Amino acid sequence: MKKIRYIAGTVIILVFLTIGFFSFIDSKVEYANFSYASNTHRKCQVKGTWLKDKETRYDAANNQFIFHMRDENNHEMKVILDGAEPNNFRMAESIVAKGKVKGDHFHATEVLTKCPSKYEGDSEDLKKSNL
Amino acid sequence: MGPILIHIAFAACIISSLFYWISATGRKNMLKISRPAYIVMAVFTISSASFLLYNILTHQFQYTYIWNHSSTKEPLNLLIATFYAGQEGSFHLWALWMSIIGIFLMSYTSKHERYEAEVMGTFTLLQAFILFILIVKSPYTYVWESFAGDVAEGFIPPEGRGLNPLLQNFWMTIHPPILFVGFSAMSVPFCFAVAALIKNKYDRWVNIALPWTLFAAGVLGLGIMLGGYWAYGVLGWGGYWAWDPVENSSLVPWITSIAAIHLMISSRVTKGFIKSTLFLCIISYVLVLYSTFLTRSGVLGDASVHSFVDPGQEVYLFLIIFLSLFAVVGIGLIIFRFKSINSEISSLKQESSPILSRESALFIGAITLCASALVVLAGTSWPIFAKGSVEADFYNKMNLPIAILISFINGASILLKWKHTEEKNFMKSLVVPFVLASVLTGLFAFMGMRDFLIALLALSALFAFFINAETAYVISRRSKIKTGAYLAHIGFAVLLLGVIGSSRYSQEENLSLPIGQTVEALGYRMTYLGATPIPDDPEKYHFNVKVERDGKEMMLKPVMYYSDYSEGVMKNPDIVNLIVRDLYLSPMALEVPEEFSAEDVDSIVKGSVKNIKGLDIHFVNFNMDEFKRDELSSGAAQTIGADLEINENGVRTPVTVKIRYSGDGVPEFIPVKYKDNIELYLVKISVSQEPQIQLAVVDRTRKMNSPDAITSETLILTASVKPLINLVWGGTVIIVIGFALSVINRVKKSKAAASDEEV
Numbered sequence: 001m002k003k004i005r006y007i008a009g010t011v012i013i014l015v016f017l018t019i020g021f022f023s024f025i026d027s028k029v030e031y032a033n034f035s036y037a038s039n040t041h042r043k044c045q046v047k048g049t050w051l052k053d054k055e056t057r058y059d060a061a062n063n064q065f066i067f068h069m070r071d072e073n074n075h076e077m078k079v080i081l082d083g084a085e086p087n088n089f090r091m092a093e094s095i096v097a098k099g100k101v102k103g104d105h106f107h108a109t110e111v112l113t114k115c116p117s118k119y120e121g122d123s124e125d126l127k128k129s130n131l
Numbered sequence: 132m133g134p135i136l137i138h139i140a141f142a143a144c145i146i147s148s149l150f151y152w153i154s155a156t157g158r159k160n161m162l163k164i165s166r167p168a169y170i171v172m173a174v175f176t177i178s179s180a181s182f183l184l185y186n187i188l189t190h191q192f193q194y195t196y197i198w199n200h201s202s203t204k205e206p207l208n209l210l211i212a213t214f215y216a217g218q219e220g221s222f223h224l225w226a227l228w229m230s231i232i233g234i235f236l237m238s239y240t241s242k243h244e245r246y247e248a249e250v251m252g253t254f255t256l257l258q259a260f261i262l263f264i265l266i267v268k269s270p271y272t273y274v275w276e277s278f279a280g281d282v283a284e285g286f287i288p289p290e291g292r293g294l295n296p297l298l299q300n301f302w303m304t305i306h307p308p309i310l311f312v313g314f315s316a317m318s319v320p321f322c323f324a325v326a327a328l329i330k331n332k333y334d335r336w337v338n339i340a341l342p343w344t345l346f347a348a349g350v351l352g353l354g355i356m357l358g359g360y361w362a363y364g365v366l367g368w369g370g371y372w373a374w375d376p377v378e379n380s381s382l383v384p385w386i387t388s389i390a391a392i393h394l395m396i397s398s399r400v401t402k403g404f405i406k407s408t409l410f411l412c413i414i415s416y417v418l419v420l421y422s423t424f425l426t427r428s429g430v431l432g433d434a435s436v437h438s439f440v441d442p443g444q445e446v447y448l449f450l451i452i453f454l455s456l457f458a459v460v461g462i463g464l465i466i467f468r469f470k471s472i473n474s475e476i477s478s479l480k481q482e483s484s485p486i487l488s489r490e491s492a493l494f495i496g497a498i499t500l501c502a503s504a505l506v507v508l509a510g511t512s513w514p515i516f517a518k519g520s521v522e523a524d525f526y527n528k529m530n531l532p533i534a535i536l537i538s539f540i541n542g543a544s545i546l547l548k549w550k551h552t553e554e555k556n557f558m559k560s561l562v563v564p565f566v567l568a569s570v571l572t573g574l575f576a577f578m579g580m581r582d583f584l585i586a587l588l589a590l591s592a593l594f595a596f597f598i599n600a601e602t603a604y605v606i607s608r609r610s611k612i613k614t615g616a617y618l619a620h621i622g623f624a625v626l627l628l629g630v631i632g633s634s635r636y637s638q639e640e641n642l643s644l645p646i647g648q649t650v651e652a653l654g655y656r657m658t659y660l661g662a663t664p665i666p667d668d669p670e671k672y673h674f675n676v677k678v679e680r681d682g683k684e685m686m687l688k689p690v691m692y693y694s695d696y697s698e699g700v701m702k703n704p705d706i707v708n709l710i711v712r713d714l715y716l717s718p719m720a721l722e723v724p725e726e727f728s729a730e731d732v733d734s735i736v737k738g739s740v741k742n743i744k745g746l747d748i749h750f751v752n753f754n755m756d757e758f759k760r761d762e763l764s765s766g767a768a769q770t771i772g773a774d775l776e777i778n779e780n781g782v783r784t785p786v787t788v789k790i791r792y793s794g795d796g797v798p799e800f801i802p803v804k805y806k807d808n809i810e811l812y813l814v815k816i817s818v819s820q821e822p823q824i825q826l827a828v829v830d831r832t833r834k835m836n837s838p839d840a841i842t843s844e845t846l847i848l849t850a851s852v853k854p855l856i857n858l859v860w861g862g863t864v865i866i867v868i869g870f871a872l873s874v875i876n877r878v879k880k881s882k883a884a885a886s887d888e889e890v
Contacts (some may be wrong), residue, residue, distance in 0.1 A: 004486045005486060005491050005494055005495070008486070008495055009494065009495060009498040012495065012498055012499055012502060012536075013498060013501075013502055013505075016502040016505075016506065016529070016532075016533070017505075019529065019532075020505075020506055020509070020529055023525055023528050023529060024509070024510070024513075024521065024525060026525075027521055027522040027524055027525035027528075028513065028519055028520070028521050028522075028525075029519050029520050029521065029522055030518070030519045031518035031519050043522070045519065045520060058719075058720045058722075058847075060643055060719075060720060060722045060845065060847045061643070063641040063719060063847065063849070083719065083849075084702075084719035084720050084847070085699065085700065085720070087297065087697065087699065087701065087702075088297075088697045088698075088699055089699055090697075090698045090699045091697055091698040091699060098520075
């Protein structure tokens with residue numbers, strides 16, 4: 001009878017591994033640059049930097065945040081994010097946008113901001129406090 | 132002084148460990164050295180923590196850590212929170228909790244003397260590693276050491292950088308400490324498992340380790356849910372669980388520890404499941420370390436909202452060594468003892484268990500829990516192995532069938548008896564709870580629950596709820612304290628129902644609320660009444676929204692403010708708890724009417740006339756009446772003007788437009804009215820080459836009529852209704868109470884067992 005228990009256990013694990021594998025393939029988001037993202041229908045995440053000098057605004061009517069971003073291959077693209085400006089957006093050293101390319105822009109569902117230099121102060125900050 | 136305290140604690144820890152292991156070889160008198168050495172370690176760790184806290188409270192900014200994470204402006208509770216706001220401090224908090232838990236563990240194991248040497252020997256090794264991290268990455272580094280060459284030795288910054296505004300709230304003061312108690316306590320089952328393996332005795336360790344495992348899992352679970360409440364109530368993430376890597380990584384060891392607890396209970400009765408129990412106790416702590424590695428090393432830098440970034444190569448490497456060492460030792464020991472465990476099982480067990488028995492159900496339940504842990508672990512670890520990440524939906528999809536299965540198994544296992552169950556009786560006992568659950572689920576379906584799997588989850592949760600509630604009721608008449616397990620199960624079922632309501636049936640809408648105008652959404656009438664500064668904190672603003680429904684009126688005050696630290700707008704939601712649902716207002720932005728847009732701006736050269744919007748505008752000369760040349764270098768505000776003459780159908784009107792520059796050079800545009808509908812702004816002056824001005828001419832009548840223009844201050848927010856969210860919090864509270872009762876109950880039992888031993 002002990003065997004039945006182990007078999008039942010193994011079957012459960014196997015079933016979940018199989019379902020897991022397929023739904024995993026389905027929901028994984030690949031790293032990409034804008035040119036790759038333009039050629040795929042899959043959701044991608046693109047890392048890059050915010051272009052301060054280009055149009056950056058919040059579109060209240062559609063609750064979208066619009067900005068321009070340069071990816072790691074120096075390609076620039078307009079990004080439209082569903083929602084407001086993310087926390088720490090302006091201080092971010094780099095940003096990661098998740099979404100799909102739609103026509104002339106990258107439609108993002110999520111934008112992560114990375115702010116390494118600011119969570120830890122640097123010598124510039126220290127000198128400022130010296131004034 | 133700080134580093135000295137830590138060094139002594141570390142040395143004492145090593146000595147304690149060494150002599151514990153010597154005493155494990157049978158030389159019991161060595162406990163006379165190892166125990167006091169432990170106390171020395173604990174005293175010095177606590178002293179160092181007090182010293183660090185003292186330095187934080189007295190603003191000793193010469194320490195990089197304190198300068199980095201606090202400032203003189205912070206209130207007491209946030210200053211205390213500074214202690215663990217960064218890497219170094221949070222490891223110190225961990226070391227502090229370890230040293231305190233160890234005191235209890237030492238006193239506890241000394242009553243079960245056969246285990247003290249091995250358990251404490253392992254425990255002190257774990258503590259030594261954490262203390263070593265504190266030596267490598269010390270919270271006591273001076274600023275002139277961190278920034279050698281940039282500042283002179285002995286320099287004390289007058290002010291610190293302050294705590295990250297995201298962390299500045301009440302939950303920061305309680306969530307991390309509780310989570311770290313859970314992390315620290317999870318080391319205890321690991322130590323017991325290792326001790327059992329080294330002693331090669333598997334009959335009693337489960338009884339002794341069980342209350343500790345219950346404690347660790349209970350506290351860790353509470354810590355995780357407090358984090359969830361923080362995200363929901365303050366950070367405005369909209370939900371309590373986002374499947375963020377940081378959340379996931381602490382959830383995984385919690386799940387495995389729950390599986391461990393169930394197998395331990397099973398193992399205690401049947402004397403089986405020894406290897407699986409040992410494995411789960413070991414892996415739970417390894418996963419705690421793995422969680423630390425994921426969140427501290429920065430490997431998930433691009434996948435998580437709140438990973439710590441770049442802790443330095445040495446800590447990264449060290450965490451990997453720490454982690455793999457304990458994993459290899461723990462799992463290696465199980466493999467090494469494989470044969471002798473098998474022979475122990477065959478000698479202890481009289482018969483193997485049939486499939487229709489509580490132990491079989493618990494085993495399958497534990498496996499299902501492990502499947503869930505594996506899913507979350509795989510998804511969370513994915514970014515390490517490949518560039519990319521996994522969508523939150525993956526976890527929802529995968530865990531939904533698992534949760535259904537677990538709830539059914541949970542309900543059924545309570546009705547099953549240990550070792551042998553009459554099939555007929557079992558089937559009979561299923562009927563009532565199943566019918567009750569089906570009726571209620573049918574009602575839900577009638578009310579609009581159309582998704583089959585969701586309905587199945589509701590059915591299974593209700594099924595588990597009724598069975599546990601009945602059992603809890605029956606048992607509570609004999610002994611209230613013994614209802615812990617059933618209470619925890621009830622709490623979990625309630626939590627699941629709350630999850631269904633608040634996530635599957637939550638409604639959300641983006642709203643624009645022009646000031647003073649009532650907007651209807653989600654069954655509520657909402658009116659934005661304007662912003663007011665928060666009394667205690669005038670740099671932050673309440674955005675007052677009057678909410679009405681069924682004649683009742685409420686005022687919600689979501690918060691937005693500009694943070695210099697983050698160089699951006701910070702937002703906090705406001706929530707009204709309406710018992711069966713929450714109304715959640717998450718502010719997005721405040722739109723104020725634009726003074727003028729780029730297309731309104733024209734340039735005019737000095738002395739010339741230009742026709743703008745039907746007006747002939749003559750730029751006569753600059754007007755320097757208010758310009759203070761002698762204050763030019765002092766950084767005072769300056770105002771510059773331009774004299775114009777407007778010719779409309781032969782009628783000439785002189786007008787002076789002005790622009791004001793603040794000391795920092797930020798322009799302030801001053802509207803000048805011409806007739807009722809025209810506003811003029813001086814936008815820019817340039818005197819190089821051809822002297823000219825940039826002038827904005829705004830026709831307000833035309834502006835009003837254009838569709839996109841915002842004519843009054845407008846609050847943009849996301850409103851959502853979260854049904855049954857109180858069940859999530861209520862379920863959590865019930866689970867925690869259940870755990871607390873179970874711990875008390877098990878401690879009593881193990882005390883009774885200890886006194887049996889002495890007899």
